[in-house]
Amino acid sequence: MGEKGLPRAERRRRTEGRILESARALFAEVGFERATIRAIAGRAEVDPALVMQYFGSKQELFQRAVRVAPVPHGEPGADEAVDQLLGTLGLKMGELPQSSLAMMRSMLTHPEAAVSARKVLGEQIDRLAQAVPGEDARLRAALMMMIMLGVTVGHQLLDLDELRGVPPADIARLLRPGLQALAGPAAS
Structure with a gap:
């Protein structure tokens, strides 16, 4: 068809x-x-x-x-979620719009920016948590998002020498095992 x-x-x-x-x-x-x-x-x-x-x-x-899309539940969902999350690295380490940079700069010092950042991050955590198994899915999704936010802040705002010029694929390769551990089956 x-x-x-x-x-x-x-x-x-x-x-x-x-x-x-x-x-x-x-x-x-x-x-x-x-x-x-x-x-x-x-x-x-x-x-x-x-x-x-x-x-x-x-x-x-x-x-x-740059939003993390929801991934269906099930065994491949967690791996797909990690792939999608790491797939945004190229965007997050590229040239961000001034409004995104302004939000990141302001979110720790201005209450209105913090509310907006929490809302956006909360929505992303909700979508990511759909692919993460276990009762602590939201916590693990939040930790995954904060790792990605930390990398973005380190690259975009702090301009860390260690991140400058490093291909996103190399960063993704190193982050993948940790993100997969967080996204994988819940501990018993």
Whole structure:
């Protein structure tokens, strides 16, 4: 069955998925500032107006692209969640939008920024926890998210020499065992 024979909701879901995949790739390659809606649409093979219709703005598209997607429960879910989480490293270590950097700089000193950061992180933790087994799934998902936040802060705000210029794939290789341990089956 071709794409035309699919229900409208399924076609929309697939188009949105293609746009998000294209956005993730382009943001990781060239950063937020240089990635354009037109280029993202071109990669996804859709009209740029459709990107705006689905996401509203480049900032919202970026936020959705770096968000951890829910993964179905089950044995492969935890591994897929770790893969998705590590897949965002290229974005988080690339050129972030000024609004994201401002949020990270402000979240520890300004109450309003802290509330906003907690909300965003809470939503990401909720989605990640769906793939983590056990009664302590939210705690383990929160620890996973904080590891990723720490790497992002170390790279983006502190400009640590040890992280500068290191390919995201190398960082992902080193983080993977720890994240898999947190995402794996709950301890008895």
